Amino acid sequence: MLQITDISKTFNPGTVNEKTALQNVSLHLDSGDFATIIGSNGAGKSTLFNAITGAFYVDSGRIVLDEEDITFKKEHLRSKEIGHLFQDPLLGTAPHMSIEENMALAYMRASGKHSLFGRITKSDKERFREHLALLDMGLEDRMKNPVGLLSGGQRQALTLLMATMVTPKLLLLDEHTAALDPATAEKVLNLTKRIVAERNITCLMVTHNMHQALELGNRTLMMNGGNIVLDVSGEERANMTVEDLLEQFKVQVGEQLDNDRILLSK
Numbered sequence: 001m002l003q004i005t006d007i008s009k010t011f012n013p014g015t016v017n018e019k020t021a022l023q024n025v026s027l028h029l030d031s032g033d034f035a036t037i038i039g040s041n042g043a044g045k046s047t048l049f050n051a052i053t054g055a056f057y058v059d060s061g062r063i064v065l066d067e068e069d070i071t072f073k074k075e076h077l078r079s080k081e082i083g084h085l086f087q088d089p090l091l092g093t094a095p096h097m098s099i100e101e102n103m104a105l106a107y108m109r110a111s112g113k114h115s116l117f118g119r120i121t122k123s124d125k126e127r128f129r130e131h132l133a134l135l136d137m138g139l140e141d142r143m144k145n146p147v148g149l150l151s152g153g154q155r156q157a158l159t160l161l162m163a164t165m166v167t168p169k170l171l172l173l174d175e176h177t178a179a180l181d182p183a184t185a186e187k188v189l190n191l192t193k194r195i196v197a198e199r200n201i202t203c204l205m206v207t208h209n210m211h212q213a214l215e216l217g218n219r220t221l222m223m224n225g226g227n228i229v230l231d232v233s234g235e236e237r238a239n240m241t242v243e244d245l246l247e248q249f250k251v252q253v254g255e256q257l258d259n260d261r262i263l264l265s266k
Contacts, residue, residue, distance in 0.1 A: 001202050002029040002170055007051055007061030009226075021047040022058070023226040029170075034196055034203045034217030038210065038245075044226040045206045049172045052204075054078045066169050080110055083163030083201075085156070085176040092159035095148030099139060102147050103128045103162055110166035131161055135191065153184030157191060164195050171196065173205040210242040220245070224253045 009022040022044050029035060037045050051058050054075035063071045070078055085092060093102050104120045107128070125143075132140040135157050139150075147155060156176060163171060173192065177185035193216065196203050207213050213220050220237055222230035222245075229252040232240060240248075 001031040001033070001066060002027070002052075003062075003064040004028070004052070005062045005064075007058040007063060009047065009051060009056065009058050021226050022051060024061070025227055026061075027221070027228060027231075029202055029204070031202055032200045033219060034201075034205070035219040035221050036213040036216050037204060037206045037221045037223060038208070038213045039223035043223040045223050046174055047226070048223070049084065049174055049204070049206070052078075052170070052172065053082055053084055080112065081169040083168040083171040085159055085163060085171075085173050087175040087178045089152035089156040089159070089179060092162070093147045093155055096146055098144050099132070099147055099150075099158065100125065100128060100143040102158070103131075103165065106162035107165050110168070128165075131165060132158075135161065151184075153180050153188060156180060156188050160188065160192060160195065164199060164201065167199045167201060169202065171201045171203045173203065175206050175208060178208060210245055214240055214242065214245065222249060222252065224249070229253060 004025060004027040006024045006026055007022055008020070008024055010018060010020045012018050025044070025048060037048075039045050050056060052063060054070070054073060054077075057072055061071070062069060065078075065081065094105070097105075104124070107124065108120070129140045129143065132143070137154055137157060139154065139158065147158065150158065160176070176192070177188050180188060189212075192205075195201070203217065205216065207216075214237065218237075219231065219233040220240075221228050230248055232248075
């Protein structure tokens with residue numbers, strides 16, 4: 001489903017600011033896989049996501065999504081097939097546009113409709129309302145309201161809904177609940193689990209929460225130094241504790257995990 005083969009990326013090559021962000025990263029995800037990713041700051045987690053979405057082209061290697069080589073496919077074309085949520089709830093929506101207008105744009109991009117609102121029908125708008133009702137946040141009665149008036153949790157839930165209205169081939173979640181208060185984060189996370197399971201969406205999720213890393217999905221990946229240093233699944237993962245995961249990091253990397261947010265969340 002997703003096949004990443006030996007991708008590498010170095011920023012500012014040949015300068016004093018040269019930074020190798022990805023080093024020969026390979027990863028295979030089957031359809032319906034839900035893999036969590038952990039790692040220290042600067043391990044390459046967000047950079048890997050940006051390589052997949054086409055925010056930049058990799059220096060070497062290949063990225064194949066659903067048997068299509070997208071290594072040099074433009075970012076806006078990949079966005080029709082790849083959903084991407086960020087840590088910042090303010091990203092992913094247009095604040096001055098209404099909830100309905102934001103949903104219409106997301107629907108048209110993912111479904112391949114080309115004109116702005118000329119192709120959005122009454123039944124489409126009713127479908128938007130039905131999707132919003134599933135959030136249980138009362139947004140279905142506020143469709144004409146600007147998105148900028150919503151809380152961070154409401155905006156993140158809306159962004160998740162927009163990214164999955166038309167089922168994407170791949171969903172990337174980059175610490176998408178980290179900036180929310182605990183109660184709201186739990187609600188958005190439960191919504192995420194439900195949507196991913198119901199649609200059988202192939203998903204990669206960066207998290208700083210070690211318990212989440214082991215409890216969510218069916219695989220846990222660990223990154224360090226721009227590469228994947230651990231990939232656990234099945235019985236090995238089911239029997240693994242947070243302490244085991246921390247010990248594995250020490251074994252693979254040769255040092256203790258230094259991400260305070262991860263350690264405080266364990």
